[in-house]
Amino acid sequence: xxxxxxxxGIKAPAEKVFQNLSTVAGYRSWWxxxxxxxxxxxxxxxxxxxxxxxxxxxxxNELVKWKCIRGPDEWMNTEVVFKLRQEGDETFVLFTHxxxxxxxxFMHHCSTKWAVFMLSLKDLxxxxxxxxxxxxxxxxxxx
Numbered sequence: 001x002x003x004x005x006x007x008x009g010i011k012a013p014a015e016k017v018f019q020n021l022s023t024v025a026g027y028r029s030w031w032x033x034x035x036x037x038x039x040x041x042x043x044x045x046x047x048x049x050x051x052x053x054x055x056x057x058x059x060x061n062e063l064v065k066w067k068c069i070r071g072p073d074e075w076m077n078t079e080v081v082f083k084l085r086q087e088g089d090e091t092f093v094l095f096t097h098x099x100x101x102x103x104x105x106f107m108h109h110c111s112t113k114w115a116v117f118m119l120s121l122k123d124l125x126x127x128x129x130x131x132x133x134x135x136x137x138x139x140x141x142x143x
Contacts, residue, residue, distance in 0.1 A: 004097040014061040014086040030130035
């Protein structure tokens with residue numbers, strides 16, 4: 001099964017990066033300003049009012065893992081994983097959106113959008129301001 005994978009270095013301690021990957025306030029600041037739910041292990045987080053992610057794992061300063069339980073057909077049962085590794089004064093986020101059934105065009109779109117949001121996370125942590133929707137980089141001309 002194909003996966004989306006990105007790696008980004010963020011000049012900050014793993015604790016600060018993890019805080020923004022494991023809290024509703026964090027998600028609102030880099031991805032979806034209207035997110036709701038429970039980001040603790042076993043909880044469900046709702047993004048954009050139509051995507052539910054079940055929190056499968058949440059290990060402080062190391063790992064956040066979700067499973068899509070409601071959303072676009074292509075996302076169903078996929079896993080979103082944020083692995084953190086600190087090296088000196090920089091934390092590397094290895095992001096994976098795994099277990100796509102096939103590499104369709106929507107997957108390529110999502111890969112680009114995930115990269116945009118990983119850079120939004122980086123800006124949030126390093127500069128104090130992310131770019132959640134609708135203030136993210138548009139990658140299409142319609143709408």
